[in-house]
Amino acid sequence: MTAPDPFGADALRAATLLAWTSSPTRLREDAATEADLVRGGYRDRLGTELAQNAADAAARSGVPGRLQIWLDGSDLHVANVGAPLDETGVQALSALRVSGKGDTGVGRFGVGFTAVLAVSEEIDLRSTTGSITFSATRTRDELDAAGLAVPEHGVPVLRLVWPNDLPACEGFDSEVVLGLRPGVDGARLLDELADDAADLLLELPALQSIRVSDREFVRAERPLGDGPLTVVEIDGRTWWQCRAASARWLVPVDGGRVRPVEADVLRAPTRSDEQLSLPAIVVADTELQPDRRRVMPGAAVAHLADGYVNFVAALPVSQRLKLVPVPGFARGEVDEQLRESVLRELTNGRWLPGVGDAMLTPREATVLPGLTADLAALLADAVPGLVVPELSGAGSAQALSAVGAHRIGLARLAELLSGLHREPEWWGRLYQELEPLVVDALAVEELAAVPVPLADGRTVTGPRTTVLGRDDLGVAGRGVDWIRLVHPDAAHPLLARLGAGTVGPGDVLADPALRARIEDVDYGDPFAATELADAVLPLVAAVDGRGDLPSWLGELPLPDADGELRAADELLLPHAPLASVLTADSPFGEVAAHVVERHGDDALRALGVGWSFAVLRAELPTGPEHDLDDEPAWWATLTTDPEVLVAVRDLDLVDQDRWPAALSLLAAEPDTAALLADRDGYTAWWLRAHAHVHGEPLGSLRGPDDRTFEGLLDVLDHPDAAVLSGALAADRVDGTALAGLLLDRLADPEREPSPAVIARTHRLLGAATAADAIDLDELSPPPRVRTVSGVLADPAAAVVLDRPWFAAAVPPELLVVGDLPTAPALAELLDLAPASEGVRGEVVGAGRVSDWDREPGAVLAHVALGRPLPRGVMVVHDRLLVRLSGAVEREVELPWWVDGSGHTHVAEYGYFLGVEAPGVD
Structure with a gap:
């Protein structure tokens, strides 16, 4: 029974045989061409070409494509749904050089079908519209019958077509059955086809599923949010896809994170041999050479990158840079063109997210390495085009550089901040956020010009000319303007690392610039004087060791009770005990009550406003130049200049009748009481010389426990006499x-x-x-x-x-x-x-000459007294009489005597009186 021939297979076969018979050369050409295609362009493309045909069929019918592959004995079955076999398709298959895809680029069958010859020479194409067969055996028989020799490359299997009456398997529109060549491992072939299934579904969206034996691969696609991205899932793997004008771009995703492709090929739409180094998969229709492995010479590929920027911009912010091609050698001409086009797209497109929700082109962008979220919030309107922190890490530098983004360092940041006006608290937070970026000496040098706000409201360039207040300075430094004191709200340890000094309230008060400010105060400008006092007095209150304050601080002008400005050390606090002991014409005034209320007694006293006696302190004094009463006379008593001069001031202003009360004041204050014990100091010296108690100079009186000059000097009758020891007569x-x-x-x-x-x-x-x-x-x-x-x-x-x-x-x-x-x-x-x-004395009578060591009495006397025994001659008298003349005229009996010649005379009883020879201690 003759099989139906709906596609004119017999006519096609007869025409081909006629052509071969007429021109045996044509036969050899067809055999060589087919052999070349099998060995060259279509080697190892069996699954790709069959899947491509299946996808084309599904697309033509507008149905989801299905492809099923299985092994039945030595026959490999490949079935699909979609447009069935038609006459044009049969003609294309048998014509060898003709494709039936037409201008659309989508069709059925062509030279790619040659890939089946790599595994089979006996091929059936079964379809719902009819079936055909290609057979090497039958072709060889036809050549023998026609008297044609088999070409050296073998018979051209796909040139002669026979109709057959075998239907496609149930549920499918077409089926290819390949009788595997001897030596082809069918199981291994199935494994290889299964390995390619996921890629084929990715490349051929018209295919929805591929089943290889008992393994099924299904392609699912769904939108990803409201953007241009879709999620493609195949066999447990996920890709994000973006459709652009001329291509589809895909990137693998794992756990919601992009995994850039390290190496791939151009897929047009299936895999070609054009190696790519792009981080994403590109699937596009482009003009390929007949074997579909290489792009046609001169074919345009640059336009395939159009819209790539939309793909990148649709990714989560933290992952966008992963799709920027990093610098490297291109893997070929196509790769080079695509890389350049992609980078051009990215360089000119808006896809870099900036701080504050702005979308930037790389040319507009500024990247600060190490940027944090808090630092970005501070710099949002200070640094134009600042890229968000997620893209500012060290790992982003290469990608950002590839697209031309401007990367700045700390030095440039400091320059951009120059002239910026912000509250001190803002600067303090900025230093806090910058600190982790200052990791070495280079970073310190780069930030040398960072602006620093001062306590006086100014902002200066660079921390090295500024000082930080210690904790004990606190808010007391807010009004300081005579030194470059960092505003307390901006103070941060980073500034110390950048070169700022550190000061406490005492350091600020001892600065020579303050002394100059005090000396330059215009006594006709009470506002300026009050402003300076309001800055100085809180610092004075913050000092722990107030005895260390420089004495010239007492020159600070303050208003008195009448509103006139006077030096602080010329003023007394209201009800100050000192006022009760001063002369009626003392030059002291009373400080204004509102100043006391504002700053308190303690700070004013420490400054020099009088309560009790004030103490002057001067480091390394060199002469009597401290305006102390009778200072030159005291200075003349010194053998060397003191390292520190500490003295009570204004002692000469005490009323002479009030010295008992004045001494009590001096003894009551620790600072002044300590000076009363220093006999060589100015204070005790002055009191000894000038102070009188009940008409007696203090220096002529002694303490109650000092009996050195008892009966000659009177005792000081005062309850604090013990404290006043240095101001009293010495022992x-x-x-x-x-x-x-x-x-x-x-x-x-x-x-x-x-x-x-x-x-x-x-x-x-x-x-x-x-x-x-x-x-x-x-x-x-x-x-x-x-x-x-x-x-x-x-x-x-x-x-x-x-x-x-x-x-x-x-x-x-x-x-x-x-x-x-x-x-x-x-x-x-x-x-x-x-x-x-x-x-003058003359010994009367002669005695017995002896030696000291021969007289037992002399030895006993000196042993008893613990004194050394003299040596030499002595004269012993029973009774020693000496006749005196000169100031005393008489004769007297003595225990011992030394005459003019140096001889010692002793009476017998004189041994026990400790007699000794001249020159013996």
Whole structure:
């Protein structure tokens, strides 16, 4: 039975055989061409070409495409739905060089069908409209019957077509059945076709599903939000797709995040051999060479990038840069053209999100590496075209550079901020956000010119000329304008890293610029003076150690009770105790009550406004230039300049009748009380010299526990006498004034000092004279001298004890006793003769000559007294008599004596009196 031939297969076969018979060369050409297509352009494209045909059929019928592939024995079945086989299609298949797709580029069958020959030479095409067969065996038989030799490349299988009556499998419109060549592994072939299924569904949207054996691959597509993107899902994998004017762009997605393609090929619409380095898959119809592997030479591909920017702009902000081609070598001419076109699209398109919801072109964009959300909010209207933080990380730099976005560093940011007017709090938040970006010395240098707001309202360039207030400065520095103090609302540790110094309230108050400001105050401008005072006094209140404040702060003008400006140290607080001890004509005024109410007593007192006595402090003073009363005289008492001068001011303004109360004030304040114990300091010195209590100079009085000059100096009757020790007479003779006073008191018949006080006083006077602590030119010898017995003697009759053996020889009422080593100095002070010069002695009678070490009594005496035994000759007398002449005329019995030749004479009983030879201590 003859099979129906709806497509004219027999006629086509007869025509082809006739052509071959007429021209055997044509046969060889067809065989060679088919062999070339199998080995070259259509190798390993079996699944691609069959899927393409299935997609074309579905598109022509407007139905969702389905393709099913299975193996039945050695036959591979490929069935699809859609437009069935037609005459044009059969002609295209058998013509070898002709495609039936027409101008639309969508059709059925063409030279691509040659791909089936890679696995089969026995091929059926079964369709609902009719079926045909291609067979290498039957073609070979036809050639034998026609007397034609089989070409060296083999028979051209797809040139001769036979009709058959086999239907397509149920549920499908067309079916290709391939009898696999011997040696073709059918199972492996199915695996390879399954591996390609997902890509084919991605490339051929007309296909909805592909089933390979028992595995089914389904393509699902749905919109992604309201934008141009759709979600394509195939076999558990996901892509985001954007349809542009000339192409479809897709990118794999995993967990909602774009996974850029590292390497792919141009898909036109199925995979070609044109290698691409784009981060997205491009599917487009473009002009290919006949084997569909390469783009035709000269074919336009640049236009395929049109609309790519819309694809990128539709992605989430944080993922847009992933679709920017990064710099690299192109993988071919097509890749180069597409890359350049894509980059041109991105460079000129608006797709970069800027801070504040603006959409920017890369040429308008400014990228600050490391930008955070908080920093972006601060810089939104300060830096034009600022790209959002999500695209400003280190990983974005290469992509942004590829599209020409302008990247700025910290130095450029500082430049852009120059001249910007913002509240100090804004600057403080800016420094907070910039701090994590300052990671090294280079970053520090780049921010050297960042603006800094000052407490006085100015904004300056660069932190290195500014200072930060420590925590103890707090808000007290808000009014400071004499130094570049950073506004407290802008202060941040970053500024210190950038070179700003750090100061406390004391540092701010000690700055020379403030002193200059105070000195330049116009006393006719109360507003300016009040403004300066309102800046200074809160700082004074914030200082812990107020004793360290410079004394010149007392020159700060403040209004007095009458509204006139006066220096702070010329004012007293209302009801100040100091006012009660000053003279009636003291120059002090009273500070205005509203100033006290505004700033408080403590700050005003620390500044120098009087409550009690004020203390002046000067570092490294070099002379009497501090406006202290009688300062040059005190300075003359110093041997070296002090490192610090600390002194109570205005002592000369105390009413002389009010010194008891004034001393109580001095003792009550810790700052002044400490100075009362410093004998060498100005304060104690001045009080000793100038202060009087009940008519007595303070320096002539002693403390109640000091008995050094008891009977000569009176005790200070004051409850704070113990605190005033440095301002009272010393327990030594420390100057000409006290020496003169003591000489007068010793000569005063109303005084009754004890012999011990008399001897101690003479000893101290002699020591001071010997040490040149007394100026003898300022003293006159006393009219009477106090002897050791307490008697006032005529200086002409008295002598100073300068040798120990005269102690028993001269009557006590004529003997002035001090210290033997300084006896000459004491004699000079009192204008008296030393005993050794004023009294001469002659031993009466002869004694027994002996040695010190031979006399048991001498040895016992010196051992008992713990003194060394003298050496040499001694003369022992049963009774030692010495005849005196000169100031004393008498003969006296003595325990021991040293004659003019230096020999020691002793009485027997004198051994126990501690007799010693001259020169032995």
